[in-house]
Each structure stands twice: as structure tokens, then as C-alpha cells.
Amino acid sequence: MPPTAVGPAERDAERSDRFGRIGLSLTVLGLLLHTAGVVCRGFAASRVPWGSMYEFAITGSLAAAVAYIVLVRRYSARWLGLLVTVVLVTLLGVAMIVLYRPVAPLTAALHSYWLVIHVSAAAIAGGAFTLGALVSVLFLLRSRLEAKAAANPELPRPGFLWRTPSAEAIDRVAYRVHAFAFPLWTFAVLAGAIWAQYAWSRFWGWDPKEVWAFITWVAYAAYLHARATAGWQGRAAAYVALVGFATFLFNFVGINLLGSGLHAYSGL
């Protein structure tokens, strides 16, 4: 071994950094292609590309991908990459295979600039909620690992999870993502109410879609409260955030497929 050789730990770190950079570059490439796809869909339909479940899914996952890149730039959150790319690729696959529908014109009720305002806010908030849920999952895994390591200091420390930041740091990122998404979601619901006044002659009618938007809102408000409530910080709050995300997903998948209601735009 030459005298200037680095130790195995440094070599390992360097190697993992190199692969990390390659992974990030590929993610950015994927993001560009994804953006191109969404833009092309918009041109094909001659309107904003969020008029059906397929279109909402590709736009929302684009928002999640962009949010991930923002996190990487601001908080060096490359450790999130594995989870984000796996989930986004799955989501896009489901969108392509299950949700895909050719371009179709919008029903008359959707001809409104509120489509742009309300749905884009909902898609961006949805993308951020998705990312927030992933960060929360990682936080739960990491904090369990830390608890185990604290009980048993002899524990070997290889593996992906030991390369992530401390649970506390992950929790901070989770909070910031949710703190960004929650006001935006509030705004999306408000914009929806105003649109409903124009389209359906009432602001709020407890349509199933509206009910679940409300439930999602309350669940994330509970998350923010949990973080400020003694005994609920940390893991309990993270579980509340995941409940919030489950209600969001149910609204998107469950209500669109099962429910009737006025929000009949799924295209399926």
C-alpha cells in the first residue's frame, strides 16, 4: 500500500459519495425527462395537464421530484434519494399501466382558470405531502435504529440507515416539508371552495372529495399540534403525519374510484 493511501473508511465514504453523485445526476436526468413528458401532455391536450387521474398523478409526482431536488440543494438530503426514486418510479409505473387514458377534452365545469389555481396548489401540496411521508418513514426507521443502538452499543453499524443523518436532523427536514405543504393545502382547499361557488353554486357541500380534503387538513393540523405537545413529539407525531398522508391518498385513489360525487374527473 502506498504511504499516502487512505484507510478503508475513507475509501468507503469516497466510493459512496461517487455513487451518490451518479445517482443524483441520473435523478436530475429523470426529472428533466419527466418534465418534458408532463409538458408534452399539456401540449397534446392544449391545456394544463391535470384534468384526469393520470394527469394529476404525473404532475403530482413531478412536484415531489422537484421538492426532492430542492431538499438536496438546501439540506443536502441525498440520503432521501433511494426512497424517493423507488416510490416515484412505482407511482409513474402505476400511472402508466393503470391510470393512463388518452387525451380527452374537459367537461364544461372544468373550463375555468380555477382549474389552474386549485389543482396546481393541490398537486404541489400533494407532492410535498408524499415527500413528507417518505422523510417521516425514514425518520421512524432511523430513530428505531438509534434506540436499538443506544440499548446495545456493541451493535454493528453497517448499512444504508447508518449513512443517513441523525433522527433529529431527519425530523427537522420532515417538519419543514410539512410546514411548506400545510399552508399550500389550506390554500388549495380555499381555492376549491371559491371555485365550487362559481361552478356548483355553493362554497362547501360536504361532497366526498370535500370531506376527505377536510379530513386531510385536520390530520395535518393534528401533526403540527402533536409536534408542540409534550409526549407526542418525535415518533408519535411522525405517525400522525403518515395518517395524514393516508387520508390524502385515499382521497385521490379511493374517492376517485369508488365515490361518486361532483368531482367526477378521474377519467376512468
Add this chain to the structure above:
Amino acid sequence: MRTALVLLFLLAVAAVPGSIIPQEQVDPSAVAAFRNRHPDLAPVFDRLGMFSVYSSIWFSAIYLLLMLSLVGCFIPRLRVYARALAARPPRAPRNLARLPAYDTWQTPEPVDTAAERAAQLLRAQRRRVEVYRASADGEGAEVVVSAEKGYVREAGNLLFHFALLVVLVGVAVTSLFGFRGGASVVVGEGFSNTLIQYDDFTPRARFDPSSLAPFSFTVEDFDVSWQRTGPGAGTPVAFNAALSVRERPDSPPYDYDLRVNSPLDVDGTSVFLVGHGYAPDVTVRDGHGDVAYSGPVIFLPQDSSFVSFGVIKVPDAAPTQLAFEGYFFPTAALSPQGQPYSAFPDADNPVLSLIAYRGDLGLDSGAPQSVYVLDKDRLQRFTTPGGNPRALLLEEGDTAKLAGGAGSITFNGYSRWVKLQISESPGTVIPLAGVVLAIVGLLGSLFVRPRRTWVRCRSTGGRTVVEAAALDRVSGGDPAAHVAEVASALRPAAPRPAHQLPDIQEVRR
């Protein structure tokens, strides 16, 4: 906080059943269907308020408790906040090194100069700054600069919670005043805003009928187009109604293009285009050969193909009253089983299929009757000469004679009609303004991070030891970066190992 958390959970859970069980306010016909399907369950659900969850006692109880706990939280916190605003930034804890972000260094400056520079720096960062002089000059002299920032957070938080109260009060107010009603108007006909012109009318608790705005309008024209090809064929692409509106009986009319998403607003009353349908135009002659009825009759669309059901009552027919019941097919086609259906919502091949009745329509009893339902108790159905019941199938221009010289019916063509929703909802700006305030408050409460900073300068052995520390009052911030920034601004030069500390001359240069 714990109470609020529990109540928030309860509210979320309580909202769920209303999205699964049909709701009276949302879809009354779905509720009726549910009652038919589950005769055992329905009475239980009735008792629990499951068909109107969002106005049920238990749902209201949860959000009222939530609001109560909000007021209970709000008032003491307002007092605490007022005190905090008036207070000076607090003195430093004894041991700054124990705070989450800490740094220390030495400087040749005198204690006062170092403290003054620290105070200037922190003031320039728009922090509230207080300088505490702990002891006399000379050896052991100590000055502590305390700074605090982020008062807006709590203000935003208070604003947010207050705004939720505004939303709730606003919703309560809007449920007291105004009304909501529906009217169906055939193209070419008019509507004037009086109670008798409404098909249905729901006043709110404090509505005053004499306050109805005295406007009227005529539906001059109605355009509808459907997507004709591709995967979305049959989707309505656009519909709009051309109205001629008079705000008052004596004011000049003006034109308004009424569309979905673009309601007409007259004096605070809004008119929405919510639906449309076909009104077959028929002429009915009675047994004497006289015209007993002529004109369009509103048929109700049954599905997205616009197969429409309707009833034609002819009380003026003599010697016996006549009635017809049946379907209008805008684009009639025959299924392989020989059943007629509509292949497209637009009127490409309109066909009317009717069953004819004669007898007593029962209109004289005085009991109110729906125009869409035929009371068949005292009616007999016309049959073919062989005695079989038969539907009359009419294309545009066709006339069908009724058996036994009882009369005839002619299908002249069709008109369209529009379904309008008319409502007055004073006070809706209150809850809307509440939500906007809530978002503003939320941004303050989520993105402002209160932070306390202390810089302690103490003279020791001819030098000044400076300690800087910061404490965030909420998690999520990075106080260490802030302390590093303060340190790099105040520290004399690049840090070196202690044995190489520069002498005073070097620093002053």
C-alpha cells in the same frame, strides 16, 4: 394542547361516515335508495343522524368543543403574548456553554467596545437588543448583550387560531340569511324572481321573502355542444344560455352570457346554470278535434345519454281528460334486443315514445301534484285494437291517433330547457376572509423562528473573553449556523491555535 389534539382527531374520525353513507344534503335520492336497500339499518342511522352527519348533534358538539378549547387557549396566550411584547430580552443563563449553539473566543478589544459591536451587529439583524452591564470596569468587568427575534411567530399563531373562530362564526351567519332555490326555464320563456316561479325553494332561518330582488330575465337562446369523437365522446364541452336581464321591471334589459363557472349576479342574488334537458313540443287534440294542449313539456334527463322521462297532462281535453307518459330519445337507436335507447346526448334523431291514458287526472282534489308524476288511480291505458298495451313511437312531425277517436298527439319538435339554481348568501365573505387570515397567520407561525442570542464579554487578564450562544424556542432551526455567523463577524481574525494568538498590534493593523 392535548385536548385540542384529541378533539382534532375526533373531528377527523367523525367526518368519515358522511363520505360513505349517503347524505340528505348532498344526494337525497341516494338516501332514499339506501333506505330501501337496508330497511333494518335505516331507523338506527336516523337516530344517530347518519344521514346528515355534518349537522348532527355529535358532529356539532365536537367542533363546538374544539372552538371552546380554542377560546380557552387563545385568551391566556394573548395575555402572555402582550407581556412578552412589553418585556425586554431576558438576561443570559449563567452557563452559556450548555446551550445548543455556543462559541467562544478572545479579543484584545475592551469589554465595552466588544459589546457595542455585538449589539450593533444584532440590531442590524433586526433583533430586539438589550445590553446588561453586570459589573464594574477593570478586571472582571462583564457586559452581556441579549437579543431576541421572531415575535411574529406567536402573533401569526394567534391570528391563525383567531381566524378559525372567524370562519366558524361566518359559517353560522351565512346559515341564517338568504335562500336557495331552483327553477327550470324552457328556452324562449322567462323567469321573474318571485316565490311562485320556483320549482323548489329553501329559505334560511332569518330569510325575509319580501327581500327578493325584483329582477327578471328571458332565456333567449341555449347552446350546447358535446365532444363527438374520441375517447371523451359524449362529454359536454360547453353550454351557455343567452339571457336578457332586467334588474327592475322598469329598467332597460341587458344581455348576459350564462355559463357554468360564470353565474349572473343581480343585487346580491346569483343565478347559476346547473343543468339542461329537452322539452318535446307536442300538440294534443281531444275527442272533439279541438286543440287541448300545445307547447313544450319539460322532460327530465335520466342519464348522460339524455334519455329523458316526462309526463304530459291534458286536463282540458274533452270528453275525457288525456295524459301521456314516456321517454324522449335525443338520438334514438334500437338495441339488439329491440329496446330503444339513446346513442348520443345531442338531438340527432329525436324520437318520442309515449304511453297514452284517459280518465280523471285527479287534479280537482286540490292535493298538490308533481308535474313529473302521473297519478294513475283513475286513468285507463289505451290499448291496440287487439287489447294490448302499446307505446306510441313518434318521430319529428308524426301524429298518432288514439284508439276510439279519443284524439291525437303530434310531435312538433323539441325545445331545450335550462335548470337554474338561484341563491342569495349574504355574509359569505366572512368565512372566506377568515380562511385568508388563517393562511397569513399560518405562514407567520410556521416560518418565523423565534431565537434568543446572547453575547457575554468579560475582561480577564488584560484580554476580553467573548462567549456567544443562541437558543431556538422552536425546533427546526439551525442556531449553530447563527452563532457561527455572529462569531465570524465579531472575532478579530481567522482563528489560530492558542499559542499563535496574534498580539494586539497585529490585530489593530
